Amino acid sequence: MSIYEFTExxxxxNKRGFLTKGQKELLQMTARGVRSSSWTSVYVTVGFLFxxxxxxxxxxxxxxxxxxxxxSNPLNLLVFPATIIVVALILxxxxxxxxxxxxxxxxxxxxxxxxxxxxxxxxxxxxxxxxYYVYVGKKRFGFTENMSNTxxxxxxxxxxxxxxxxxxxxxxxxxxxx
Numbered sequence: 001m002s003i004y005e006f007t008e009x010x011x012x013x014n015k016r017g018f019l020t021k022g023q024k025e026l027l028q029m030t031a032r033g034v035r036s037s038s039w040t041s042v043y044v045t046v047g048f049l050f051x052x053x054x055x056x057x058x059x060x061x062x063x064x065x066x067x068x069x070x071x072s073n074p075l076n077l078l079v080f081p082a083t084i085i086v087v088a089l090i091l092x093x094x095x096x097x098x099x100x101x102x103x104x105x106x107x108x109x110x111x112x113x114x115x116x117x118x119x120x121x122x123x124x125x126x127x128x129x130x131x132y133y134v135y136v137g138k139k140r141f142g143f144t145e146n147m148s149n150t151x152x153x154x155x156x157x158x159x160x161x162x163x164x165x166x167x168x169x170x171x172x173x174x175x176x177x178x
Contacts, residue, residue, distance in 0.1 A: 038098030
């Protein structure tokens, strides 16, 4: 369910200040995706860490001179466990943060923005893509695609959305005359 797929029932419920069952399911599905992607990144990172450590150890243990260099300074042997501990702490923090954002998404409150529409876009030369923005009054929403087919610039709209951390999900919208 995205900005294009809300129903009349969704809009009516949002006007009364409530989310529909489908909208709550959308938030839960998004929350599950946040948690799932954080765990996937943990598995990938641990895999690359293990691979990298194995390659480094293999190179050090390849011949007598490199073995002597490895064992000549005890600090060299502390680097491997220290690296594992630092990476583990970073991964634990990222999993904790993803869980927190996930909980925020599942408990997100419906909010409303109203005002005249102003469309804007910005090209990032570093990232190589264009970001599109829709201003509803003073509230800014970011998109990855041009929203000029959805919002008419200068027209007045009321947008119902949920915000949790960096996630802002538009639940429904309506054009307001006047």
